[in-house]
Amino acid sequence: MPSAVKPPQTLYDKVFEDHIVEEKEDGTVLLYIDRHLVHEVTSPQAFEGLRNAGRRVRRPDCTLATVDHVRNIPTASRKNLTTTEKFIDEADSRTQCMTLEDNVKAFDLTYFGLDDKRQGIVHIIGPEQGFTLPGTTVVCGDSHTSTHGAFGALAFGIGTSEVEHVLATQTLITRRSKNMKVQVDGELLPGVSSKDIILHVIGQIGTAGGTGAVIEFCGSAIRALSMEARMSICNMAIEGGARAGMVAPDQTTIEYLKGRPLAPKVDSAEWKKACNYWLGLSSDEGAKWDIEVMIDSKDIAPTVSWGTSPQDVVPITGVVPGPDDFQDEVKKEACKRALKYMGLTAGTPMQEVQVDKVFIGSCTNARIEDLRAAARIVEGKKIASNIKRAMIVPGSGLVKKQAEAEGLDKIFSDAGFEWREAGCSMCLGMNPDILSPGERCASTSNRNFEGRQGAGGRTHLMSPVMAAAAAIVGNLADVRKLAPQSYTAAKGSPKIELDAHMEEVGSDDEIERIMDLPADSQMHATPTSTKGASAGMPKFETLRGYAAPMDIANIDTDAIIPKQFLKTIKRSGLGSALFHAWRYEVGSDKEDASFILNQEPYRNSKILICTGPNFGCGSSREHAPWALLDFGIKCIIAPSFGDIFFNNTFKNGMLPLRITDSAALDKLSQIAKSGEELEVDLPAQVIRAADGKEVCSFDVEEFRKHCLVNGLDDIGLTMANDDKIVEHEKKRTAVWPWLDGSGYLKRHGRGPVKIEAKAVPKTNRGEVLTEPLEW
Ligand SMILES: CC(C)[C@H](C(=O)O)[C@@H](O)C(=O)O
Numbered sequence: 218m219p220s221a222v223k224p225p226q227t228l229y230d231k232v233f234e235d236h237i238v239e240e241k242e243d244g245t246v247l248l249y250i251d252r253h254l255v256h257e258v259t260s261p262q263a264f265e266g267l268r269n270a271g272r273r274v275r276r277p278d279c280t281l282a283t284v285d286h287v288r289n290i291p292t293a294s295r296k297n298l299t300t301t302e303k304f305i306d307e308a309d310s311r312t313q314c315m316t317l318e319d320n321v322k323a324f325d326l327t328y329f330g331l332d333d334k335r336q337g338i339v340h341i342i343g344p345e346q347g348f349t350l351p352g353t354t355v356v357c358g359d360s361h362t363s364t365h366g367a368f369g370a371l372a373f374g375i376g377t378s379e380v381e382h383v384l385a386t387q388t389l390i391t392r393r394s395k396n397m398k399v400q401v402d403g404e405l406l407p408g409v410s411s412k413d414i415i416l417h418v419i420g421q422i423g424t425a426g427g428t429g430a431v432i433e434f435c436g437s438a439i440r441a442l443s444m445e446a447r448m449s450i451c452n453m454a455i456e457g458g459a460r461a462g463m464v465a466p467d468q469t470t471i472e473y474l475k476g477r478p479l480a481p482k483v484d485s486a487e488w489k490k491a492c493n494y495w496l497g498l499s500s501d502e503g504a505k506w507d508i509e510v511m512i513d514s515k516d517i518a519p520t521v522s523w524g525t526s527p528q529d530v531v532p533i534t535g536v537v538p539g540p541d542d543f544q545d546e547v548k549k550e551a552c553k554r555a556l557k558y559m560g561l562t563a564g565t566p567m568q569e570v571q572v573d574k575v576f577i578g579s580c581t582n583a584r585i586e587d588l589r590a591a592a593r594i595v596e597g598k599k600i601a602s603n604i605k606r607a608m609i610v611p612g613s614g615l616v617k618k619q620a621e622a623e624g625l626d627k628i629f630s631d632a633g634f635e636w637r638e639a640g641c642s643m644c645l646g647m648n649p650d651i652l653s654p655g656e657r658c659a660s661t662s663n664r665n666f667e668g669r670q671g672a673g674g675r676t677h678l679m680s681p682v683m684a685a686a687a688a689i690v691g692n693l694a695d696v697r698k699l700a701p702q703s704y705t706a707a708k709g710s711p712k713i714e715l716d717a718h719m720e721e722v723g724s725d726d727e728i729e730r731i732m733d734l735p736a737d738s739q740m741h742a743t744p745t746s747t748k749g750a751s752a753g754m755p756k757f758e759t760l761r762g763y764a765a766p767m768d769i770a771n772i773d774t775d776a777i778i779p780k781q782f783l784k785t786i787k788r789s790g791l792g793s794a795l796f797h798a799w800r801y802e803v804g805s806d807k808e809d810a811s812f813i814l815n816q817e818p819y820r821n822s823k824i825l826i827c828t829g830p831n832f833g834c835g836s837s838r839e840h841a842p843w844a845l846l847d848f849g850i851k852c853i854i855a856p857s858f859g860d861i862f863f864n865n866t867f868k869n870g871m872l873p874l875r876i877t878d879s880a881a882l883d884k885l886s887q888i889a890k891s892g893e894e895l896e897v898d899l900p901a902q903v904i905r906a907a908d909g910k911e912v913c914s915f916d917v918e919e920f921r922k923h924c925l926v927n928g929l930d931d932i933g934l935t936m937a938n939d940d941k942i943v944e945h946e947k948k949r950t951a952v953w954p955w956l957d958g959s960g961y962l963k964r965h966g967r968g969p970v971k972i973e974a975k976a977v978p979k980t981n982r983g984e985v986l987t988e989p990l991e992w
C-alpha cells in the first residue's frame with residue numbers, strides 16, 4: 218500500500234512540485250512559470266512567432282521587460298537621450314531595442330526602457346523590484362537567470378523558442394533535475410567573498426559538474442552571506458553546468474524583500490502568509506541528494522581564473538598550471554590550448570601577470586554591495602599607470618543612483634575609473650566596451666571564454682575587491698596586501714533607496730501606468746495569421762551525411778556563435794557566422810584552412826561529432842542551434858551537453874545525441890575522420906555506417922522523439938491543454954495570492970489580469986485541432 222507520509226524533500230523538490238500543471242508517466246512535466254523576464258536579444262524571434270501564430274501573451278502581469286545587453290546601449294552618459302531611436306546610432310542595435318519597444322507596446326508588457334532609472338541588467342532589476350520572490354519559478358532568455366535562485370526560487374535560463382512558449386502559455390515542458398548539494402561551512406577568511414566561493418566550487422566540480430542538476434547552496438558560510446552575495450553565487454551555478462542554483466529563504470531573504478515595490482506589502486495579511494510559506498521552503502532532514510559536495514571555508518582563498526573556462530581557477534597565491542598538472546588527455550589538451558590563447562607560461566606566479574584593463578560590472582558583481590567593497594579598496598589611491606582603462610558599470614539605474622548618493626562615483630573617478638551607465642557592457646562586449654586582441658582584463662564577470670570580451674581578449678575572473686586591487690597594482694593582485702584591515706564579505710543586505718527613487722520617477726499614477734494592465738488586457742496589433750515559425754517544425758526521421766569531427770572539450774555557445782551576431786531579430790542567416798573566430802583568420806573574412814568546416818567533405822556536414830564533454834555550455838543563445846542549422850548541421854553527437862543548448866536544439870527540429878560509451882564515440886569519430894557518411898535513424902534509435910552496418914544505438918526521451926518525428930509544435934500542444942493551466946492558476950490564486958498581478962495591482966485594489974480564452978491550437982501543417990493533443 219502506498220504510504221500516506223511524504224518522503225523528505227529538498228527545497229528544489231518542493232518548489233518544483235508546487236508548479237506542476239501536469240506530469241506524465243515518462244517524466245515529462247508541464248511546469249507553471251510565475252515570473253518571466255524579457256530582454257532585447259532573445260525575445261524578437263519569440264514575439265514574431267506569437268504574431269505569426271496569432272497568439273497573445275498569457276500573463277502580462279507576470280512579465281517584466283528591459284533592455285540591457287545590446288551593442289550601443291551605451292553605458293556612457295544618457296544626458297542627451299530623447300528617444301531610443303535617436304540615441305542608438307548603431308543600426309542593428311537600434312532595431313533590436315526598438316523591436317522590443319514595439320513588442321511591449323503591442324503586447325501590453327511592463328517595460329523599463331533606456332529613459333527609466335530602473336533600467337538595468339535583468340538579473341539585477343528582478344530582485345531589486347521584488348519581482349523575484351521566494352518559492353517562485355522564474356525564467357528568462359538568459360543563462361544567468363540562475364541568479365534569482367538566491368531567493369529560493371527555481372530560476373533558470375531558456376532559449377528563444379521557450380521564451381515564446383512561456384509568453385504564450387505561461388508554462389514550460391520540462392523534466393525533473395537531479396538534486397545536488399554544495400555545503401560550505403565555517404567562516405570565510407579575510408579577503409574572501411562570495412565570488413571566491415563560487416569560483417572555488419566550480420574549480421572543484423568542473424563546468425560540467427552540475428549538469429542535469431539543481432544545486433542547493435547551504436551551510437553556515439552561505440547562511441552568513443547577504444542576499445547580494447548569495448546572488449553572485451547562484452548567478453554562476455550555470456558555469457558549474459547546473460540548471461539552477463538555490464539558497465533556502467530565511468530571515469535575510471525576508472529582510473531584503475521588505476518594502477520592495479513588487480513584493481507583498483509588509484505587515485499585510487498577504488505578507489504574513491507569504492513569509493510563512495517562504496520560511497517553510499527548506500530541504501527536509503533526510504532528503505535524498507544525488508550529488509553532495511562539502512567545502513570548508515578555510516580552504517577558499519581569493520581566487521582568480523587563469524584559462525578560458527570558469528573551472529580554470531587557482532588561488533591568487535598560486536602559479537599558472539601546465540598540462541602536466543592534469544591526468545586526463547582531454548584536459549591536458551585543453552590546458553595547452555588555454556595557455557596559448559591566454560599568452561601565459563606554466564609556472565608563472567599569478568601575481569606577476571600584468572593587466573591592461575579592469576571591468577567591475579555584470580550580473581554577477583554590479584550590485585551596490587560590490588561597488589561599496591571595491592570602493593573601499595581604491596579609496597584614496599590611483600589606478601596603476603599601465604592600466605589603459607578601468608570601468609565601473611553599475612547593474613541598474615538604481616544601483617548607480619544609490620552609489621552616487623554614497624559618493625562612490627567620486628571615489629572611483631578620483632582613482633581613475635570611468636563611471637558608466639547600467640548595462641552588460643564589457644561582460645560580453647555587445648556594445649563598444651571590448652578588449653582588443655591580446656589585451657588582458659581583470660573582470661568581475663562570469664565567463665572567460667575565448668573572445669568573450671572581444672576577439673583575442675584575455676579575461677581573468679575574480680571578485681570586485683580583487684579587480685579593484687588589480688587596478689591599483691597593475692597586475693593580478695592579492696587584495697589582502699592592500700587591505701590589511703582584514704576585509705571580509707559584507708553580512709548585511711544593502712538596501713537601495715527605492716522609495717525615494719519612486720517619488721522621483723513619478724507619482725503613484727505614473728507607477729500604475731507602468732505596472733498596471735487593463736483588466737481586459739487585449740493584444741493590439743497582433744496579426745491572426747495561422748502560419749509561421751512557431752506553428753511547427755520540420756520532421757526529423759533519418760539523417761544521412763558527413764560528420765565533422767571535433768576533439769575539443771567545453772565548446773561554449775560563445776564559440777559557436779560570437780556576440781556580434783546576436784543583434785539579428787531573425788532566426789535565419791547565421792550559417793556563415795558559425796564558429797566565426799575559429800573559422801576565419803583574425804580580423805578578416807579569409808577562411809582558416811585548418812578549421813574542420815573549411816575542409817572537404819566537411820563543408821557539407823549534416824552531423825557534428827565532438828569527443829569532448831559539455832558541448833554547447835554557457836550562454837542560452839538559441840542563435841547557436843540556429844547557426845548550426847543554417848550551416849546544414851541537424852545532429853550533434855557528444856558525450857554531454859550544456860542543458861539549455863540541449864533543449865534549444867530540439868525546439869528547432871534538431872537532434873542532440875548523448876553518447877557516453879567512449880568506444881562507440883571513438884568509432885563514430887573515426888568514421889567521421891575517414892570522410893565516410895553516417896546515418897542517424899531516429900525512429901530505430903541507431904547510428905549506421907555508410908555500408909548500413911549499425912555502429913551503436915542511442916537513447917532519446919520518448920516525448921522529444923515523438924515531437925521530432927512528427928514535427929510537432931509544442932506550444933500548440935500545450936495550448937490544447939489549457940484547462941489544466943487554468944486549473945493551476947485557480948489554485949495559485951487561492952494558495953499564493955501575492956503572485957497574481959503585480960504588487961501595484963494589489964496595492965491599488967485591483968485583481969489579477971484577466972486570462973483570455975485560449976487561442977485555437979494549430980499543428981505545423983496549419984490544421985485546426987478538433988481533439989486536444991497529448992503534449
Ligand atoms: C545574450 C544571452 C543569450 C547570453 C546568455 O544567455 O547568457 C548573455 O547574457 C551571456 O552572458 O552570454
Ligand code: SF4
Nearest residue numbers: 361579580641644645
Ligand atoms: S552574463 Fe553578462 S551579458 Fe550575460 S546577462 Fe550577465 S551581465 Fe549580461
